[in-house]
Amino acid sequence: MKLEVRDIRKSFGDREILHGVSFEVVSGRAMGFLGRNGAGKSTTIRCLMDVFRQDAGEFYLDGKPFKVTENRVGYLPEERGMYQKNKILDQLVYFARLRGASKADATRSANEWIDFFELGEYKNKPLETLSKGNQQKIQIAQAFLNDPDILILDEPFSGLDPLNSQIFKDAIADVVAKGRLVIFSSHQMNYVEEVCDDVTLIHEGDILLSGDLKALKRQMGQNKLALSVDGMTNSQVGEAVRAQFPQITLEHIEDMLVLDTHHAVTQQDILRFIAAQGWNVARFGMYEPSLNDIFVAKVRDHQ
Amino acid sequence: MRNFKLIFQYELSSLLGKKSTRITTLILALVALIGTSVPRIITWFDKPEDPAAVVETLPDSDMGYVFASPELHDAFAQALGVTEDNLYPDREALEAALNDRTLRAGAVITSDSQAEVLYLDRELESTDEQALSDILRQTHRNKFLEEKGITAAEMHAVETFAPQVSVTVLGQDSETNLMLAMILMIMVYTIVLAYGAITSTVIAREKDSKTMELLISSARPSSLILGKVAASGVSGVLQGAIIFLSAFIGFKLSESFYPPFVLLMLSGTLTPTYVTTYLFFSIAGYIMYLFLYASLGSTVSRVEDVSSAIGSVQFLFMLGYMIAVFTFYMPNSLVAVIGSIFPFTSMMVMPMRSAMVTIPPLQMIAAVVLLLASLVLLAYLSIKIYRWGTLNYGNKKGLINALKQMPKTRRRAA
Helix, strand or coil: EEEEEEEEEEEEEEEEEEEEEEEEEECCEEEEEEEEEEHHHHHHHHCCCCCCCEEEEEEEECCEEEEHHHHHHHECCCCCCCCCCEHHHHHHHHHHHHHCCCHHHHHHHHHHHHHHHCCCCCCCEEHHHHCHHHHHHHHHHHHHCCCCCCEEECCCCCCCHHHHHHHHHHHHHHHHHHHCEEEEECCCCCHCCCCCCCCEEEEECCEEEEEEHHHHHHHHHHCEEEEECCCHHHHHHHHHHHHHHHCCCCECCCCEEEEEECCCCCCHHHHHHHHHHHEEEEEEEECCCCHHHHHHHHHHHHC | CCCCCHHHHHHHHHHHCCHHHHHHHHHHHHHHHHCHHHHHHHHHHHHCCCCCCCCCCCCCHHHHEECCCCCHHHHEEEEEEECCCCCCCHHHHHHHHCCCCCCCCCEEEECEEEEEEEEEHHHHHHCHHHHHHHHHHHHHHHHHHHHHHCCCCHHHHHHHHHCCCCCCCCCCHHHHHHHHHHHHHHHHHHHHHHHHHHHHHHHHHHCCCHHHHHHCCCCCHHHHHHHHHHHHHHHHHHHHHHHHHHHHHHHHHHHHHHHHHHHHHHHHHHHHHHHHHHHHHHHHHHHHHHHHHHHHHHHHHHHHHHHHCCHHHHHHHHHHHHHHHHHHCCCCHHHHHHHHCCCCCHHHHHHHHHHHCCCCCHHHHHHHHHHHHHHHHHHHHHHHHHHHCCCCCCCCCHHHHHHHHHHHHHHHCC
């Protein structure tokens, strides 16, 4: 199953929020949809879910126009809400049936997910009687109802405590393992890095990059070496390296110095230089950027 | 219309499952049952009259009398029940008896056409002057008849002569139809106001709690709005039916205790024509108003904004009520005729008019067509406004703004 987002444009009033957003997601892989607050993640997802209508562009599923109500889609909106005064089991069954499940399947699925989150004793109580954390579990559970083919989660980890986050990550991993298509928007890079196989980065309504996370890391780390030396600051090390190899570009990332060789200098040349200096090397090797580094670098390039 | 039945069932069970709905219905049903049983209940507290007690009250021993002449005493003493105990020689003696509270009231008869009643403290329900006036008038009348040689029996026969005049009403009888028409109109008025506000609130609450985003991504807006309006509509009709049934049971249990004129009024209106008119205009108008209320609920994002959003429609609806009340008095006036055809007022005015007068067929057809057309148009608009409302989280937009902005939204989406 392949979901294609093609050239989506959306304006509110006279202000265009999405400037031709395009990317692809395939089943069996979780796709992290990344961006700062206000970048256009939720607007893209709402267009996909037909909450908003895009001004231009189209969504395709396996080459055919995608209609959310004609597919088994689980959705967790960024602004989460359910009926506060209705019984938990009743409303989960209702949402599952709205998405096409039979009453028996809906009831079975709702009970399964209530049990998964260990909330069985509350299932016949109104949602408002649960703590905020448990309400979040129920809201997450509704997205997983009825074994959806496509799971769309908008900022799913926002407000979750570490324990619930881990339970949720396990649930997502199960769904991905079943070969389902998962889109997962977030501005929390660590969660995306842990859960997602692919990433799409959106900034101010433009897609900056999209693809396999590992390949992106390799690509972004190509020709780059990480170096740190005990007893010296990165600046001191940088000055010495630049004096020897003026063609190298230097970058300070976290507690290390990243050397971009631009194919002008080999790793062996640098190793020989370090040995000649007699430095006490704490770290030396190929540099693999974190998702956060990629994000920062791409946004900086765009600006 | 996929999911319509599911949405309808869920919304209906949510509405009927509410404790507040069940308690309100129970209280109103009890009030209706007790209210219509009042004629029977009153009899539980009635005491049978004791004939001896009635006799004892005559003559009124708490009342004293002074006569200006012996002739006046002879003429009125028997009729007034004067004895030696309550006869006083002059006004001063009478006032002294009143001041020491021996007497409750006193009367000074100065001529056969003039008298004065004295009280120490006059109570609200004191009617001694009226009773005295009646006795003076009766005595004067008898004296006059005697002078003319007419006996009291002859005079009574003349006064009680009753010609037989029967009434045949070919159309509607306003007099007998008034009460039931009024009761039914108030019932519809109450249900529309209550369930209209509930419909608006249900939709606004979905936006407020962000449930709408889940709903709109799971079902078509048309199914959602039609399911919700149908559930509110049926819930209101069920509640009304339970209350009406309770009232009917109360009435049937106490029917024999109702005064005949009330029974006549209640029986007059229930002709098949009236019942059909009432049911059609009430139900169609009710549903039309629910769509209007649903549209207004879609224009706000917070529950607390609902009351201000529905204010204008409440006013329009109350205008219909006022015209219906006016129709009681002038059922064929221009205002009543226009009110019975205009779709936003016809639901109350037309049943009221049809209870009062026979409606010309053309007016009836115009009212039916306009009401149905408005219902369909408002249903269509409410679906569009509901859909539009999901695109406009946050601010309160108002119905007029919604109608203005909808075409722009559609053009952009196209």
